[in-house]
Amino acid sequence: MVLPLVLSLLALVALAAPMLDRFLGRAAGWPLAVVFLLLGAIIAVDAPRIVTHGEDIEFSAPWMPTFDVSFNLLLDGTGLLFVVLVLGVGALIMGYSAQYFSRGKHADYYFLMSLFAAAMFGLVIADDVVLLFVFWELTTICSFFLIGRTGLTANKPAVRTLLLTAAGGLALLAAVIVMIVHIGTAQLSVILADPAWQEDPAFATTVGVLIIIAAFTKSAQFPFHYWLPDAMAASTPVSAYLHAAAMVKAGIYLLMRFSPALADNVTWNVALIGFGLLTAIIGALFALQRHDLKELLAYSTVSQLGFLVAVIGIGTPAALAAAGVHTLAHALFKATLFMLVGVIDREVGSRDIRRLTGLRRVMPITAALAALSALSMAGVPPLLGFISKEKLFAGFLEAPGPEFAGPLVGAVAVVGAVLTFAYSFRIVYGAFGGPTTQTKLREPSLVLLLPAAVSSIAGLVLGFYAGWLDLLIDRIVLDTRGIPGEVHLSLWHGLAPEVYMSAITIAVGVVLFVKREAIDRLLDRPLFPVTGVGVFERCFDGTIALGARVGDLTRTNAPTRHLALPVALIAVLTGAVLVGGIGVPPFPEPVTEPVDWLLIGLLVVGIVGMVIAKSRLAALALLGVVGFVVALFFFLLGAPDVGLTQLLVEVLTVVVAVLILRRLPTLFHPTSRARKGFAAVVALIAGSAAALGTYALTGRREISPAGEYFLREAEEDTGGTNVVNTILVDYRALDTLGELTVLGIAGLIIIAVLDSSGLLPGDRGSRVATFSGTAIGSATGNTVLARTVGRWLAPLLILLSLYLLLRGHDEPGGGFISALVGGAGFALAYLSAPSAAAAPIRWPYVGLIASGIGLATLTGVLGFADGSFLRPLHADVPLFGDVTYHFTTALVFDVGVYLAVIGVIIAALNRLGIEEYEVTDRGSMDNRQPVPPDGQAESPGGQDTADPAETTSVAGGEQR
Secondary structure (H helix, E strand, O other), X not given: OHHHHHHHHHHHHHHHHHHHHXXXXXXXXXXXXXXXXXXXXXXXXXXXXXXXXXXXXXXXXXXXXXXXXXXXXXXXXHHHHHHHHHHHHHHHHHHHHHHHXXXXXXXXXHHHHHHHHHHXXXXXXXXXXXXXXXXXXXXXXXXXXXXXXXXXXXXXXXHHHHHHHHHHHHHHHHXXXXXXXXXXXXXXXXHHHOOHHHHOHHHHHHHHHHHHHHHHHHOOOOOOOOHXXXXXXXXXXXXXXXXXXOOHHHHHHHHHHHHHHHOOOXXXXXXXXXXXXXXXXXXXXXXXXXXXHHHHHHHHHHHHHHHHHHHHHHOOHHHHHHHHHHHHHHHHHHXXXXXXXXXXXXXXXXXXXXXXXXXXXXXXXXXXXXXHHHHHHHOOOOOHHHHHHHHHHHHHOOOOOOOOHHHHHHHHHHHHHHHHHHHHHHHHHHHHOOOOOOOOOOOOOHHHHHHHHHHHHHHHHHHHXXXXXXXXXXXXXXXXXXXXXXOOOOOOOOOOHHHHHHHHHHHHHHHHHHOHHHHHHHHOOOOOOOOHHHHHHHHHHHHHHHHHHHHHOOOOOOHHHHHHHHHHHHHHHHXXXXXXXXXXXXXXXXXXXXXXXXXXXXXXXXXXXXXXXXXXXXXXXXXXXXXXXXXXXXXXXXXXXXXHHHHHHHHHHHHHHHHHHOOOOOEOOOOOHHHHHHHHHHXXXXXXXXXHHHHHHOXXXXXXXXXXXXXXXXXXXXOOOOHHHHHHHHHOHHHHHHHHHHHHHHHHHHHHHHHHHOOOOOOOHHHOOOOOOOOOOOHHHOOHHHHHHHHHHHHHHHHHHHHHHHHOOOOOOOHHHHHHHHHHHHHHHHHOOOOOOOOOOXXXXXXXXXXXXXXXXXXXXXXHHHOOOOOOOEEEEEEEOOEEEEEEHHHHHHHHHHHHHHXXXXXHHHHHOOOOEEEOOOOOOOOEEEOOOOXXXXXXXXXXXXXXXXXXXXXXXXXX
16 A cells, blocks of 8 residues: 555645645755655655565455456555655755745646656556556656746747647557556556567567657757757756756656566667667766757756666666666766756856856855766776666676677667767866856855755765665566576776776776867767757648638638538438438338428428528527427437437527527628529438438337347446436446536636627626616517516426436436526526516536536546446435335436536526617727617617717627
8 A cells, every 4th residue: 555655645745735835835855855755764664675675565456347347456676666756855856945945936846846846746657558558648748847837938948848749648548558458457457468569570570669759859859959948948946957857757657667578679779779779878978068958958858868768778687776876876967967957046046058168166065066976977996887878888798789789789889878978077177277267156045955965975885885786686687588697796896898998988088078179169069950849840831831821711600601511421421322322212111201201391391481580580490490400300219318318408498599590680691692503402312311211210119238238238337217318328428528527618718708899788686777678678578478478487397407407317418408497497487587787697507517516527536436437336315114215416417417518508698688888989998888779879868869870889889
């Protein structure tokens, strides 16, 4: 239980971080650092079991049992290494943040950083590929917000980072799907142990390429290397954590995790070694070109990640041991250097090495700590970076392939290491060497330097006592290669090839440092004709332009262009059927009844009337007649639920449409005969295709196996006998929840659009003007019958809706139907209101929408009590005597549907039914007066003074 406990506590820490910031301000970093250390201590208790006894810490709980996806967690040696980085470096960064930031509130920063840590922790302990993907994407989202929070200048870098890493996430998702389908399980440890990796090279290569793409985008490998320096727009603590322990390390972890299955795959070896070394060289060259310390460090991270990717690609036990050691060493010296660069920037106000000279005299402690970490990055003894560099050299010499592969790869690695030495000394000398020109500076507080001192000194101590890491590295080799490791880390292993390679690296590196001015002149020019950011922006702009051109094909208010493609497709398919023939057999028995022809006749009358109607209101009324006839068809065919839904939708559609039509001209605009003829041809083609399809398909098959299953099993599975409702709220509850969410969003869009347009004042209580007339125009528009009967009928309709809600599981009804009945009651109450001021329904419709969706979602969460999301829970509730009521959480789900639909209906009535207003001052929408029913303005004395032709109808959007 230790793994879910720590993960849950990290999530709780993220939620509590804003509250801590509220009371402590920037000092909230200290308690967060303590919590990170305590959580690390909890993990450390079980660490001996992992590294000494070779055991794994495991946890499993059901998550999505239908898809065989479980909440599987596993901590082995490889995961332990990254957990140490996530929590250990995370604690240092949190403590550093408490002093680095200015006084004030930083709640969003602490929340996102804690969530970032939780996502990384979950990623490295996930033993299910679906869970792995979820945490992978969560790190992408956290990094996006952490980069973007810095300010406007960080917006574009944040978006570029998000798009690139999200694209890599899609590659990982594709790999997850392929693995699940091919191997038949989502459990990562089982997948990696499956023999399919060796038996099916096509499968292994496909997955390997997808994993490489995902890891390369995350770990900034060529050609995706540019996003990491671009992300330096983030604040320094974010950069320190992102480079040392999170985000970029996620890609390294993914490659190490899949190494047991892909270490012998040629494509895997060649891609990782080739691109890794290329990235190491390019990153080092770019680092030597930079004068900004933070940007220089960013490119140095790109270079070091290239070394890690390449050595993982070697795939031998020695190479994977080197990957483990260098991952730790890199985290220590890179965290230190970023924190100290932040200190320099904070104290001096600049990161440009051309302006930073001689700081060693005024900031000696900062200089010493930076020198230790830079020497570790350069691979100088006796620091841990020296040991890890020699391990890298030894691993590179074991490159697979022909005999010359090892020496060739080793030689390229030496070139990269020489450049690393050069830019490491560039950092130290650029900031701390030379004459001291800023003599008024002084050493920052020791509390600010403490986190950097811990990681810097740790690199020195572990250099002398590297043997402490032997057991951990041995276990990493076992995890990543399946072979027990025999690693012995020390400063001196005797004369070996890697010793000579180190000597060459240091010697040539010193020469480059001495010749630094000549090197600067040589590199003071673009190395490539294009930049990564430039290529990305061109691709991005091209994609947007292409999307705009594709969208232009249908970007119009004319329905003709929208309907052209589907109508053309229907015509083509109909023609193909007619030409090819489908051999429609004769009906075995009559499938029509006399009443069918009566309904068809009513449909024809309604449709013909709509076609020839010149009035919009007449056409709307006839459209309602057509919908009513279709509802009767459903009733006759034995589908009362569908028929009732159709009928209620038609009623409410007519009501809402009438409210909209008041703002449109009374008559349709005139059209030419040619257009009428074309429309008639299109209508005949579409109608003929629909008639042919109906004739060919109606009564041509028995009930489907799925239908038989629902009819047979619905009552036993759900306790309900209304199969339609049980399908909606039991079997397909997730789909219904999605539709409900879309409906709620549509309601909120109605409110947002009308509010933002400034044309309608909305439901603002006492601000709605009171004047003679009703909600839809004038007193004559509402009959005496509507005003009299509506007062009593509206409440009855709402009560009827509640009855339909409660019985929906067993009889026709349910959440949606009952909400439509209730909505009809609200519509009647609205239309029969005595005045415009009394018409709006004073119900919190936004709250109804939100509570409905929230209640339905909460019902889904309750389903976890029986194994999965949205699984209905059942119980027989005693009422009186032997009478019981079969209660199911599906009823609660239906209540959520009811509330959300009612909220949307009330929102539509209130927002679309507002009276028209006259603008008396075009410069201000606050000077509004209701337009009387006859459309003319009135003087204070009640006499008409304005010419109707000069009246502007804001709601209608027309000038008459």
